[in-house]
Amino acid sequence: MQLEVNITGKSFENAAGKRHDVLAAINFTLNAGEVGVVFGPSGCGKSTLLKILAGLDHNYQGRVVRPGVRLGMVFQEPRLLPWRTVEENVRLAAPDVDEARIAALFDVLELTAHRHHFPGELSLGLARRVALARAFAVEPNFLILDEPLASLDNALAGRLREQIATLVASRRMMTLFVTHDLDDAVRLGDRLFFLSARPARIIHVETIAALRAKRSEQDIADIKARLAQLDLANM
Numbered sequence: 001m002q003l004e005v006n007i008t009g010k011s012f013e014n015a016a017g018k019r020h021d022v023l024a025a026i027n028f029t030l031n032a033g034e035v036g037v038v039f040g041p042s043g044c045g046k047s048t049l050l051k052i053l054a055g056l057d058h059n060y061q062g063r064v065v066r067p068g069v070r071l072g073m074v075f076q077e078p079r080l081l082p083w084r085t086v087e088e089n090v091r092l093a094a095p096d097v098d099e100a101r102i103a104a105l106f107d108v109l110e111l112t113a114h115r116h117h118f119p120g121e122l123s124l125g126l127a128r129r130v131a132l133a134r135a136f137a138v139e140p141n142f143l144i145l146d147e148p149l150a151s152l153d154n155a156l157a158g159r160l161r162e163q164i165a166t167l168v169a170s171r172r173m174m175t176l177f178v179t180h181d182l183d184d185a186v187r188l189g190d191r192l193f194f195l196s197a198r199p200a201r202i203i204h205v206e207t208i209a210a211l212r213a214k215r216s217e218q219d220i221a222d223i224k225a226r227l228a229q230l231d232l233a234n235m
């Protein structure tokens, strides 16, 4: 299974009919078992790109090939149904999920005590974990995470990052993760796609040789230092 992305352009029109170019050329492939990270400045078009890759937006130039995709997606806002419990939110997305799988997911994500809570009773961090459980319950072969660690304090973000790493390592799938935090990108990713300001194009691809599970603090510091030298913010 491989995702092939050959986008040549994407624009929006405003109410006055003026064209607003958001994506320029974006070309890459992503393989099963690989974590790609989309990294770029605020407003450069990352969410727009993800919507295209998720198959939610067909109005672009170019071609995206996503053979037999079973998609799991975690948006920036958890988007849970407020009148359904945590467990019901997960089961609605994945009607075939068995109890053992739900129990295992809730265990990794520390949600067991919250099964019967409603979304309105959850903090943002908890709601994100429910959104992750829902995405994994469908046993995806393509997982998209749009800034799942944004707006969480450091301790919560660190814990959730570990939980995401555990879940991602438990399944062979294509994963695409959007962040504007370089540390998260270097800790979670295998290949980092650096985007320019709008209209976004890929200005650098960083392939991380050290395996995710074996990446040491020193490896992470070295990669970040090398990337800082590339001065990507000014490209």
Ligand SMILES: Nc1ncnc2c1ncn2[C@@H]1O[C@H](COP(=O)(O)OP(=O)(O)OP(=O)(O)O)[C@@H](O)[C@H]1O
Pocket: 012, 013, 020, 022, 040, 041, 042, 043, 044, 045, 046, 047, 048, 049, 180, 198
């Ligand atoms: N449906 C839409 N109609 C018109 N313009 C849009 C639409 N969606 C996004 N845009 C514009 O496209 C640009 C890119 O938005 P997008 O949300 O993809 O950026 P982003 O990189 O995900 O931003 P952030 O890092 O802040 O989440 C912005 O200028 C935004 O205003």
